[in-house]
Amino acid sequence: AQTYLFAEFNVTAPAGIQTAATIAPVEAMHAAILHYLLGQYPAPDDFLPVDKAAKTDDLTV
Numbered sequence: 936a937q938t939y940l941f942a943e944f945n946v947t948a949p950a951g952i953q954t955a956a957t958i959a960p961v962e963a964m965h966a967a968i969l970h971y972l973l974g975q976y977p978a979p980d981d982f983l984p985v986d987k988a989a990k991t992d993d994l995t996v
Contacts, residue, residue, distance in 0.1 A: 939959035946952050967977035 939955040939962060942955035943952055943959065946955060970977045
C-alpha cells in the first residue's frame with residue numbers, strides 16, 4: 936500500500952496517478968483483512984491516539 940501512496944505523490948502522468956489511487960485502497964483493505972486473520976487489530980494503535988481524549992468525568996453530568 937505504501938508503494939501506491941508514494942506513487943500518487945511522485946508520478947506526474949494522470950493515468951499513473953489514477954492507477955495508483957485506484958489500487959491503494961484495495962491494498963489497504965487486503966492488509967487489514969490479513970491483520971485481522973492473524974489475530975491483530977486491523978488498524979495500527981498509533982492511528983487512534985487517546986492521549987488527548989476527554990476524561991470520563993468530563994462527559995458525565
